Amino acid sequence: MAWLAGLLRRIVALLAALLASSCRALAIAASKARAAPRLLQLPMALAGPLLFRIGYNLYAHTRLGYLFYKRQVKKARERYPHGHSLPQPAVFSGMKILPIPVLSNNYSYLVIDIDSNCAVAVDPSDPLAVQSVIEKEGVTLEAILCTHKHWDHSGGNAALKRRHSSCRVYGSSYDDIPELTDPLSDKETITIGRLNFKALFTPGHTVGHMVYLLDGKPFEGPASLFSGDLLFLSGCGRIFEGTPETMLASLDLAANLAEDTLLWPGHEYALECLMFANLLEPENPFLLQKLQWVNQQRTEKRSTCPSTIGEEKQYNPFLRTHCQAIQDAMGLQRQSGEDWDVFRARVLKEVRLRKDVYKAN
Numbered sequence: 001m002a003w004l005a006g007l008l009r010r011i012v013a014l015l016a017a018l019l020a021s022s023c024r025a026l027a028i029a030a031s032k033a034r035a036a037p038r039l040l041q042l043p044m045a046l047a048g049p050l051l052f053r054i055g056y057n058l059y060a061h062t063r064l065g066y067l068f069y070k071r072q073v074k075k076a077r078e079r080y081p082h083g084h085s086l087p088q089p090a091v092f093s094g095m096k097i098l099p100i101p102v103l104s105n106n107y108s109y110l111v112i113d114i115d116s117n118c119a120v121a122v123d124p125s126d127p128l129a130v131q132s133v134i135e136k137e138g139v140t141l142e143a144i145l146c147t148h149k150h151w152d153h154s155g156g157n158a159a160l161k162r163r164h165s166s167c168r169v170y171g172s173s174y175d176d177i178p179e180l181t182d183p184l185s186d187k188e189t190i191t192i193g194r195l196n197f198k199a200l201f202t203p204g205h206t207v208g209h210m211v212y213l214l215d216g217k218p219f220e221g222p223a224s225l226f227s228g229d230l231l232f233l234s235g236c237g238r239i240f241e242g243t244p245e246t247m248l249a250s251l252d253l254a255a256n257l258a259e260d261t262l263l264w265p266g267h268e269y270a271l272e273c274l275m276f277a278n279l280l281e282p283e284n285p286f287l288l289q290k291l292q293w294v295n296q297q298r299t300e301k302r303s304t305c306p307s308t309i310g311e312e313k314q315y316n317p318f319l320r321t322h323c324q325a326i327q328d329a330m331g332l333q334r335q336s337g338e339d340w341d342v343f344r345a346r347v348l349k350e351v352r353l354r355k356d357v358y359k360a361n
């Protein structure tokens with residue numbers, strides 16, 4: 001069987017290389033296509049997205065994706081034995097939110113109802129890291145809330161479910177979430193002890209992406225949004241399984257939450273996202289202030305979450321498609337008679353494309 005293991009290792013390595021290169025390939029193909037002879041422009045422009053599509057489908061829909069994820073976990077544990085960032089827990093009256101830095105830039109979360117000692121894990125991607133926090137806190141894991149099927153958000157479901165057999169696994173029935181026990185529909189609530197979460201359907205990144213809104217009132221605090229790959233500090237997830245229109249509607253839903261809602265995203269991307277946003281709005285004072293703070297935090301390897309929805313609306317370009325400054329930066333103008341949301345979706349599409357290219361550089 002050694003030959004089979006060797007073959008599998010090679011396939012996983014190939015997949016890793018393909019995924020790593022696909023974003024870059026997309027950007028390079030797009031820029032080169034513009035400069036290439038006319039005959040070659042179309043095939044070159046298609047090559048990047050095609051490679052990306054192949055890599056994405058292998059990752060999201062095949063066993064190879066799981067093997068790739070396992071490799072990511074192993075490498076991250078070697079590289080960051082204590083996590084990629086220093087987490088900043090939030091403690092309220094009777095409730096705690098503990099960010100758990102996992103893989104190379106993901107966050108899982110453990111939300112604890114202190115009175116009942118019940119805990120809920122959000123997107124537990126590295127089961128060992130989450131289990132170690134569960135043990136340290138001495139709590140009972142009652143539920144896993146999964147935002148979407150990607151392995152870096154759902155890869156720990158099976159191992160934790162094996163260890164905590166009564167634990168329920170919640171998520172959208174539209175995504176293939178591992179070990180799902182309780183499929184959710186839009187606006188359904190989940191109650192664990194005094195923790196009340198509302199599941200909100202936010203497709204775009206994946207076809208069944210959901211975010212979870214925790215009611216802060218029982219704990220005399222603000223609400224908390226666990227946003228997975230919908231919304232990051234100054235960024236948003238890639239639109240893998242939807243249209244810009246779908247993603248815009250999902251982002252609007254987040255933007256319409258109370259301003260003081262705490263944002264707990266699925267990744268630590270703050271510095272890169274703010275640097276990109278700074279290119280679009282170099283004069284935005286809120287952005288400059290946040291960039292300075294994030295720079296300091298990241299120099300000390302501190303986590304940058306949470307921010308708030310109110311803050312995000314001041315600098316996150318993906319929540320600012322209605323702003324003239326962002327439209328001007330994209331060189332886009334509303335056509336006469338064009339529907340406002342159709343226009344904003346065009347702006348969102350362009351911001352997203354530019355961010356993809358920016359990341360690739």
Ligand SMILES: [Zn+2]
Binds near residue numbers: 148150153205229237
């Ligand atoms: Zn994802």
